Amino acid sequence: MPSFSHFFDTLFSSSDVFIRAMLLTLELTVVSIIVGIVIGLLFALLKISNIKILAWISDAYVFLVRGTPLIVQIFILYFGISNLFLLPDFWAASLALAFHNGAYISEILRGTIQSIDKGQMEAGRSLGMSNSLTLRRIILPQAFRRALPPLGNQFIIGLKDSSLAAFISMNELFNVATTLGSNNFDEMTYLLIVAVYYLILVAFLTIVVNLFEKKLSISDR
Amino acid sequence: MEQKEMIRIRNLNKSYGDLHVLKDIDMKVLDSDVVCLIGPSGSGKSTLLRCLNYLEKKDSGQILIEGTEVKPGTHDINEIRAKVGMVFQHFHLFPHMTVLENVIEAPTHVKKVPKAQAIEEAKALLAKVGLSDKADVYPSKLSGGQKQRVAIARALAMKPDILLFDEPTSALDPELVGEVLTTMKELALEGMTMVVVTHEMSFARDVGDWIVFMHDGRVVESGPPKDFFTNPKEERTKEFLQTTIF
Numbered sequence: 001m002p003s004f005s006h007f008f009d010t011l012f013s014s015s016d017v018f019i020r021a022m023l024l025t026l027e028l029t030v031v032s033i034i035v036g037i038v039i040g041l042l043f044a045l046l047k048i049s050n051i052k053i054l055a056w057i058s059d060a061y062v063f064l065v066r067g068t069p070l071i072v073q074i075f076i077l078y079f080g081i082s083n084l085f086l087l088p089d090f091w092a093a094s095l096a097l098a099f100h101n102g103a104y105i106s107e108i109l110r111g112t113i114q115s116i117d118k119g120q121m122e123a124g125r126s127l128g129m130s131n132s133l134t135l136r137r138i139i140l141p142q143a144f145r146r147a148l149p150p151l152g153n154q155f156i157i158g159l160k161d162s163s164l165a166a167f168i169s170m171n172e173l174f175n176v177a178t179t180l181g182s183n184n185f186d187e188m189t190y191l192l193i194v195a196v197y198y199l200i201l202v203a204f205l206t207i208v209v210n211l212f213e214k215k216l217s218i219s220d221r
Numbered sequence: 222m223e224q225k226e227m228i229r230i231r232n233l234n235k236s237y238g239d240l241h242v243l244k245d246i247d248m249k250v251l252d253s254d255v256v257c258l259i260g261p262s263g264s265g266k267s268t269l270l271r272c273l274n275y276l277e278k279k280d281s282g283q284i285l286i287e288g289t290e291v292k293p294g295t296h297d298i299n300e301i302r303a304k305v306g307m308v309f310q311h312f313h314l315f316p317h318m319t320v321l322e323n324v325i326e327a328p329t330h331v332k333k334v335p336k337a338q339a340i341e342e343a344k345a346l347l348a349k350v351g352l353s354d355k356a357d358v359y360p361s362k363l364s365g366g367q368k369q370r371v372a373i374a375r376a377l378a379m380k381p382d383i384l385l386f387d388e389p390t391s392a393l394d395p396e397l398v399g400e401v402l403t404t405m406k407e408l409a410l411e412g413m414t415m416v417v418v419t420h421e422m423s424f425a426r427d428v429g430d431w432i433v434f435m436h437d438g439r440v441v442e443s444g445p446p447k448d449f450f451t452n453p454k455e456e457r458t459k460e461f462l463q464t465t466i467f
Contacts (some may be wrong), residue, residue, distance in 0.1 A: 122276055123313035127327035127379055128303030137330060141317050219317050219359035 010189050011196070014180060021176040022197050028090070028162045028172060029201075032097035033155050039098060040105025041140075047110050058106065065103035071164050073100055078168045093165040101158045108154060112147040113139060145216045152209035156202055173197050224251035226288065227383055227414045228273060233282035235268060242268050244438040246282070250383070250431075253412040257425035257446075260435035261461065266418045269435070270385050273416065274307050287382065303331060306376030310388040312368040314360040320347065320371050321356040324378045332379070339378075346374040350404050366397030370404050377408075384408065386417040402428075422465050426450050434458050 047058035065073065077096035081087050087095075116139050124134030166175035177194035181187035228250035235243040242265045250256050258266040271277040273284065275291070275298050283290055291301050315323050324343035328334040334342075347353050350370040360368055369389055376384060386405065390398040402424050409415060409428050419425060425432055425446060432449040434442045434457075442455045453459050 117313070119309060119311055119313035120315065123307075123309065123315070124327075125299075126274055126276065126302055126307035126309075127375070128299045128331045129327055130299055133330060137326065138315055145317065216317075219319075219361060 007189055007192060010186070011193050014190075014193065017176055017180070018173070018193065018197055021171055021173045022201065024170065025159070025162055025172040025197075026201060028094055028097060028165055028170065029155070029159045029205075031094040032101055032162065033158055035094065035098035036101030036105050036158065037151075039102030040109055043102065043106035044109035044113060045135075047106065048113060062103045062107060065100055070097075070100050070161055071167060074164055074168060089168060089170060093162075093168055093170050097158065097162055097165070100161070101154065104154050104157075105151065108147050108150045109143060112143040112150075115146060116142050148209065148213050148216065152206070152213075155205055155209065159201055159205060160198065224253065226250075227252050227254075227286070228416070229283070229285040229288075230269075230273075231283040231285075233269070233272065233284065234280045235265075235272060235277065236280055242438050243272070243279075246440055248433060248440060248443075250414060250416055252414055254430040255409045255415045255417065255428055256431045256433060257429040258416065258418045258433050258435060259420070259422070259425055259461075260441075264435040265438045266435050267387050270307075270387050270416060270418050273383075273385055274302060274305050276307075299331070303327070303379050304382050306379055306381035306384045308369070308372050308376055308384065308386045308389050310392050312360075312365075312372045312392075314368055314371055314375070316360050319357050319359055320352065320363070323360070323371060324375045327375070328378050343374070343378055346377050347371075349377075349407075350374045351400075364397060365393045366400045369393065369401045373401075373404055373408075383414045383416065386415065386419070388418050388420065390419070390421055422450075434461065436461070 043058040043061055046054040049055060074093070074096040077099065078089075078092045081092050081095065120138050120142070121131075121134055124138045125131070129137070162172060163174035165172050166178065169175070173194050177190040178187070181190035184190070226249055228248070230246055230248040233243055233246040234241070246265075246269060248256075248269075258269065260266055268277055272279050273286075286301055286305060289296075291298065314320075315326065318326065321340065321343055324346060325334075325336070325339040328339045328342070329336055344353065344356065347356055350373055352367060352370055352374070355363060355367065355371070360371065363371065373384075373389075389405070390401050393401065398421070402421060405415070405417070405424070406428050417424075417429075427446075429446045432443060432446050433440055434449070434455075436457050442449065442453060442458045449458075450462065453462060
């Protein structure tokens with residue numbers, strides 16, 4: 001085991017590289033979550049639509065994503081997409097992660113949309129609001145609020161899963177840690193350091209989600 | 222003066238699977254009238270009311286709203302719904318919006334009323350139902366009676382020609398029933414056309430212009446409250462009235 005002083009010395013001396021890597025991890029995470037929410041919402045709406053074939057498409061998507069390891073999906077998308085279009089590595093990694101997160105997010109949103117009392121839709125409709133207007137103004141705001149705790153959980157999973165982008169040569173946190181570790185023959189120190197950075201990011205994400213939850217729960221108080 | 226026919230129902234039928242819940246219903250509602258639908262649970266009152274707002278699809282028969290028959294495809298159902306307001310047993314206020322936002326939601330987004338004007342009208346409506354001081358409160362803060370009065374204001378904000386009430390006081394604590402009935406009485410006096418599914422017999426007797434008694438999916442008897450309550454003709458009506466508390 002490395003000594004405490006060695007750990008802290010390395011922590012500070014490597015901070016420039018790690019902070020740059022942390023920002024990349026954060027970017028990957030934020031982009032993949034935002035795109036993942038869009039994909040997730042789309043497939044959640046397909047799943048609850050009255051048109052059977054759309055619901056099947058959504059089922060197939062969730063089945064494929066949940067049924068295969070993320071690293072396989074990343075490789076397929078990375079080599080696949082890069083072959084078809086000239087896509088920057090960052091976007092290949094982000095989209096692969098978004099595609100993965102989207103399946104889980106769609107299941108979360110489908111559940112919360114369906115959990116909203118059907119009287120809410122009837123109330124909107126009885127006021128002359130269209131189906132889509134009621135969905136947008138009445139149902140989705142409530143569904144998102146109810147989805148926030150499980151979404152927050154999924155965001156944290158997404159953050160940690162972004163470490164797999166290391167395998168398509170993104171210089172995010174995990175890649176930097178393993179590279180520095182093997183270059184300096186000091187893997188353990190750098191793995192402990194990278195754990196600290198992940199914990200900081202998770203703490204940050206947790207705070208953001210909690211703030212959102214507090215802001216959105218105003219109507220309950 | 223001849224009253225205009227606001228709602229006319231002919232031969233309305235509705236089933237859920239094997240369950241025939243509305244059987245050959247004929248009914249009419251005249252302008253400014255308060256029609257009370259009464260009868261035991263499961264008699265089809267609420268289903269009938271929901272058919273009037275197209276929340277339930279009829280199987281056969283005709284529903285004419287202000288003289289026109291509405292068919293999906295040729296009519297915009299949303300437009301009809303804006304003319305026929307609905308108040309629900311369980312209020313169904315929008316919990317993520319303040320009272321004022323609940324009331325202005327449909328006018329601003331469906332009728333595209335300018336926000337300032339919608340707010341002004343909403344405040345007048347809230348004053349009318351006695352809740353001016355609750356405009357900026359969320360529904361979770363309100364009592365059941367207050368919630369139902371907000372729901373009435375929300376329905377009125379669309380300036381409907383007809384207002385449907387689906388057991389508006391059934392979910393309320395007994396001491397809160399009065400305030401909602403008072404608001405409904407005021408509306409009736411102003412000449413609002415109302416169809417009310419209710420178990421409040423004294424309301425039906427005192428405020429109703431016409432009583433429709435339903436049993437087992439049929440209209441068994443109907444008439445003005447004076448005749449209906451003092452001199453019912455049908456055996457089934459007599460039985461029902463004997464077991465009912467006023």
